[in-house]
Amino acid sequence: MTNIPLKIALGADHGGFKLKDVLVTWLRAQGHDVHDFGTNSADSVDYPDYAHIVCDAVLSGNAHYGVLVCGTGLGMSYAANRHAGIRCALVSETTSARLAREHNNANMLALGGRMIGEEMGIDILRVFLATAYEGGRHDRRIAKIQPKFQPNVKGEP
């Protein structure tokens, strides 16, 4: 399905760094090439700073996949999916992780470090990395994800 080793970029805020660190350790044990963008402590940081830098790593081709962890995964998912070309799947179980790859060719995961446990996080990542995109009718839908006209790039209201 996937080539080993993969280049995988990870980022987290203070609510997600513990699960992110677990995933970094697991990915390295699998032989993957891991770029850990932090954060690496419980000191309060802003999740979008980490979301955007990991998106840049994926969009530039420096990483095959990106993984973002905050308290719920929600903030990371809004910020990452702002980027054309990023399909960041916020999931809390393995079925959605599989479908994110099969149907959406998702290239990033968002996880909730305060919502799911370590074993679930590892299983989600394992399934995500092991699942191939199905293509077919899903190509047309993916092509429509980006709005034709950016309705508002002034920033958040």
Add this chain to the structure above:
Amino acid sequence: MTNIPLKIALGADHGGFKLKDVLVTWLRAQGHDVHDFGTNSADSVDYPDYAHIVCDAVLSGNAHYGVLVCGTGLGMSYAANRHAGIRCALVSETTSARLAREHNNANMLALGGRMIGEEMGIDILRVFLATAYEGGRHDRRIAKIQPKFQPNVKGEP
């Protein structure tokens, strides 16, 4: 928390229209002003078409909140969060629905019509609509969700 009646726009694909219809019925029973953008059958459609039209309703001020349902909620969440000013929370339980409002001032929900049941969907929506944004430190983070530079508006690769 919220004023009654609220104006709420809903959209779904063929994997989400059944749950969407349950939510439309529930919202109308609560006295809300509902705009149902469809789809209204199991005939195959493309989820981004419905995501973008509901986002437009929210961004234009014609709706206070938007609700999107596809099979997993994933496709809807990528498409909706492409729009600056939309914070579309993909959730499968009520804790995340509460935190999406308290921490993110989320203005849209994405739900998985093939992942959660009707009662869970109603409870998620009930909690979402009843919960106020906390403001404070979260304002700064929300302001950072939109990337400063749109890195790629050419469309999906």
